[in-house]
Amino acid sequence: MNESGVRLKKKSSPYGVKVPERKLTAQRPIERAPLPERAIISLHQNIGAASQALVRRGDRVLTGQKIGDSDKLISAPIHATISGEIAGTTMVINPATARPVEALVVASDGADEWVQLEPVENPEALSPKEILDRIREAGLVGLGGAAFPSHIKLAPPGDARIDTIILNGCECEPYATSDHRVMLECGEKVLSGLNIIRKLLSPETTYIAIEDNKEDAIEHMEDLIVAMGFKEDIKIVPLESKYPMGAERILTKLLLGREVPIAGLPLNVGVVVHNVSTTKAIHEAVVEGKPLVERVITVTGAVNSPKNLLVRFGTPLGSLIEYCGGIVGKANKVILGGPMMGFAQFDLGFPTMKGTNSVVVKEDTIVTEQCCIRCGRCIEICPMHLMPTLLAKYAKAGRYDQCKAAYVDNCFECGVCAYVCPAKIPIVQYIEMAKRELAKRAAKK
Amino acid sequence: MTPVKKFLISPSPHLWKGPSVSKIMYLVVLALMFPSGAAVYFFGYRALSVLGVSVGAALLTEYVCRRMRGHTFVMDGSALVTGILFGLILPPTIPLWTVAVGAIFAIAIVKEAFGGLGHNIFNPALGARAFMSVSFSLPMTTWVEPTGFGVDAVTSATPLSGLSGWQQFDPAAYQAMFLGNTAGSLGETSALAILIGGGLLLGLRVMNWRIPVIYVGVVSLLALAFGQDPLFHILAGGLMLGAFFMATDYVTSPLTNRGKMISGVFLGALTMLIRHFGGMPEGVCYSILCMNAITPLIDRYTKERPYGLVERARSAG
Ligand code: SF4
Numbered sequence: 014m015n016e017s018g019v020r021l022k023k024k025s026s027p028y029g030v031k032v033p034e035r036k037l038t039a040q041r042p043i044e045r046a047p048l049p050e051r052a053i054i055s056l057h058q059n060i061g062a063a064s065q066a067l068v069r070r071g072d073r074v075l076t077g078q079k080i081g082d083s084d085k086l087i088s089a090p091i092h093a094t095i096s097g098e099i100a101g102t103t104m105v106i107n108p109a110t111a112r113p114v115e116a117l118v119v120a121s122d123g124a125d126e127w128v129q130l131e132p133v134e135n136p137e138a139l140s141p142k143e144i145l146d147r148i149r150e151a152g153l154v155g156l157g158g159a160a161f162p163s164h165i166k167l168a169p170p171g172d173a174r175i176d177t178i179i180l181n182g183c184e185c186e187p188y189a190t191s192d193h194r195v196m197l198e199c200g201e202k203v204l205s206g207l208n209i210i211r212k213l214l215s216p217e218t219t220y221i222a223i224e225d226n227k228e229d230a231i232e233h234m235e236d237l238i239v240a241m242g243f244k245e246d247i248k249i250v251p252l253e254s255k256y257p258m259g260a261e262r263i264l265t266k267l268l269l270g271r272e273v274p275i276a277g278l279p280l281n282v283g284v285v286v287h288n289v290s291t292t293k294a295i296h297e298a299v300v301e302g303k304p305l306v307e308r309v310i311t312v313t314g315a316v317n318s319p320k321n322l323l324v325r326f327g328t329p330l331g332s333l334i335e336y337c338g339g340i341v342g343k344a345n346k347v348i349l350g351g352p353m354m355g356f357a358q359f360d361l362g363f364p365t366m367k368g369t370n371s372v373v374v375k376e377d378t379i380v381t382e383q384c385c386i387r388c389g390r391c392i393e394i395c396p397m398h399l400m401p402t403l404l405a406k407y408a409k410a411g412r413y414d415q416c417k418a419a420y421v422d423n424c425f426e427c428g429v430c431a432y433v434c435p436a437k438i439p440i441v442q443y444i445e446m447a448k449r450e451l452a453k454r455a456a457k458k
Numbered sequence: 459m460t461p462v463k464k465f466l467i468s469p470s471p472h473l474w475k476g477p478s479v480s481k482i483m484y485l486v487v488l489a490l491m492f493p494s495g496a497a498v499y500f501f502g503y504r505a506l507s508v509l510g511v512s513v514g515a516a517l518l519t520e521y522v523c524r525r526m527r528g529h530t531f532v533m534d535g536s537a538l539v540t541g542i543l544f545g546l547i548l549p550p551t552i553p554l555w556t557v558a559v560g561a562i563f564a565i566a567i568v569k570e571a572f573g574g575l576g577h578n579i580f581n582p583a584l585g586a587r588a589f590m591s592v593s594f595s596l597p598m599t600t601w602v603e604p605t606g607f608g609v610d611a612v613t614s615a616t617p618l619s620g621l622s623g624w625q626q627f628d629p630a631a632y633q634a635m636f637l638g639n640t641a642g643s644l645g646e647t648s649a650l651a652i653l654i655g656g657g658l659l660l661g662l663r664v665m666n667w668r669i670p671v672i673y674v675g676v677v678s679l680l681a682l683a684f685g686q687d688p689l690f691h692i693l694a695g696g697l698m699l700g701a702f703f704m705a706t707d708y709v710t711s712p713l714t715n716r717g718k719m720i721s722g723v724f725l726g727a728l729t730m731l732i733r734h735f736g737g738m739p740e741g742v743c744y745s746i747l748c749m750n751a752i753t754p755l756i757d758r759y760t761k762e763r764p765y766g767l768v769e770r771a772r773s774a775g
């Protein structure tokens with residue numbers, strides 16, 4: 014199993030926790046979801062600036078046509094995901110920023126007529142600038158959830174030297190299997206995309222991090238690496254399955270022993286982390302000229318038949334759930350994203366977006382918060398080595414300065430602290446509140 | 459169409475892991491059944507009545523206090539734990555009315571007056587024991603040999619109160635101390651029962667191993683250093699019960715693992731200092747109360763170093 018030398022020794026971290034995996038759809042091949050009758054396409058699905066609409070009500074658009082863009086640096090264009098007519102606008106929430114934004118409604122003509130794509134015969138001949146342009150024009154953002162525009166991440170500022178690329182195939186959130194299926198079914202594209210960013214950044218080492226609950230994906234990627242001739246350049250690091258190992262900063266620490274500075278980025282320590290679904294999309298953008306109009310989303314939990322679906326953005330959650338046979342039992346919660354970090358959605362008309370990797374339906378009850386019993390569990394597992402109980406306590410008392418002094422900004426809201434808390438304190442909610450207040454204060458100054 | 463449904467909105471995470479506070483408390487109660495069982499086995503009806511009065515008074519006081527403070531009474535099990543623990547650290551012959559007074563003191567003064575579960579500074583059972591030692595010093599130091607459910611108890615010295623006698627201990631005496639067939643507080647005599655209960659909590663990860671293991675370890679090392687028999691010091695007196703069930707009290711012990719280790723070291727040192735140099739043979743109770751008092755200080759100096767802190771300092775410098 015190890016003879017190719019591609020697979021390195023398994024790593025594990027003392028932080029984080031084992032969460033129930035509930036990967037119901039791990040063995041379910043990716044299926045194409047039906048095209049929506051109306052796609053609600055948000056003009057802001059990423060971190061950074063919002064896009065301005067390039068089309069007007071009544072315009073006819075084709076699948077893949079750019080319908081929104083911005084001249085701001087940190088931004089990503091938006092494309093029509095079906096062909097049809099712009100029927101109007103509406104407001105939705107951008108999950109990446111939790112702010113309301115404008116969305117265009119495209120009424121389908123049922124034809125799914127695509128714009129002319131511009132594939133390249135020989136991607137090797139493209140200059141770095143051309144590659145980055147193609148990535149930007151395709152509207153690429155990180156598909157792991159953070160939705161950060163990819164072309165920015167791939168063009169580190171002049172003085173930053175990237176020596177390591179980490180391809181993230183951890184998928185540590187319970188239920189989610191989209192990255193898993195993408196590796197199994199589109200592994201070539203994933204590796205080809207990875208190779209493109211290796212060309213751009215010319216790192217010394219490239220790792221693929223995959224949790225050991227996806228042995229089939231590890232083996233498959235291992236075989237592909239050998240078959241595609243990357244044996245010397247790309248190594249796979251299996252990780253003990255634990256949440257939140259797939260977070261950028263945790264991976265950087267785990268694989269390289271480097272800590273990303275507080276308020277910094279992995280590139281500050283010479284590392285770039287990309288998600289497997291992102292590099293697949295990079296391949297499609299650069300080689301096939303295909304803009305980002307769809308992705309694999311795991312629709313799972315309390316639905317009749319959980320599936321991995323290739324979904325056009327803007328498809329309402331309700332129609333995906335219906336396609337999976339509807340909600341079963343007493344399930345009363347629809348989560349956009351995973352159960353650890355996703356947010357609960359009450360409106361089934363809400364559209365899927367670039368950052369949506371799963372839709373989880375589950376039964377839940379409201380828990381009552383008790384007093385902290387100082388058990389220390391939250392501290393023991395916080396991957397950022399914070400003191401979650403104190404952050405929650407300070408925030409609750411409105412002592413935001415103390416939150417700041419206790420490095421509240423370092424928290425990336427992974428939620429394991431609240432997950433293990435016996436007193437069921439919604440620690441993340443308190444932390445978010447403190448961050449919001451601190452941001453407001455900073456803005457006033 | 460999916461029928462219109464009301465969906466629940468709540469902040470992430472949307473998954474929780476057990477155990478809840480009350481489950482933890484009931485697991486502790488379960489573990490305490492071993493020393494309690496040993497107490498009843500060795501001290502018979504006396505043990506039953508002391509434990510019964512202690513638990514009853516603790517629960518009732520908790521109920522009254524919570525209602526007085528305008529809270530609803532939740533049976534979270536914490537008062538039950540305090541009640542049992544308090545009973546276990548009392549001598550078998552203690553008058554029952556003083557047990558009730560002590561249990562009321564434990565809950566009303568040591569716990570609820572500070573704000574209830576999670577806010578108390580001192581371990582309620584130990585706080586009350588200290589109060590009892592001062593207020594009822596004679597019954598608190600009257601010990602009897604265990605006679606099971608037999609009738610007459612004979613007053614005796616605990617192994618520790620005759621500290622001078624420790625060198626002549628023979629294996630039979632050690633065996634009696636390990637099993638619990640010796641004079642002492644109800645639940646402190648049987649090291650075996652405490653080990654089973656404590657082991658259960660360690661195994662279930664309810665208890666953090668650091669405090670008890672380091673505490674007992676340091677006591678043994680210091681005993682060696684003083685030229686005494688470590689085994690005697692471990693088996694005699696309240697060390698085992700204190701190390702496993704009192705010093706590990708979440709609320710009154712340090713938050714971080716580092717803090718817990720420091721606490722364990724200090725506890726061991728204090729206990730041996732009190733036993734060796736102090737006038738009192740029993741140092742466990744006061745050592746733990748002492749460490750309870752400086753827990754906030756330990757917490758302040760043992761905060762975790764946040765991820766990414768050093769790097770920023772380096773790049774800024
Ligand atoms: S404090 Fe933040 S980073 Fe730490 S466990 Fe909680 S949510 Fe995760």
Ligand code: SF4
Pocket residue numbers: 384385386387388389390391392401402430433434435436437438
């Ligand atoms: S896990 Fe909950 S109860 Fe335990 S210390 Fe943290 S906040 Fe307090």
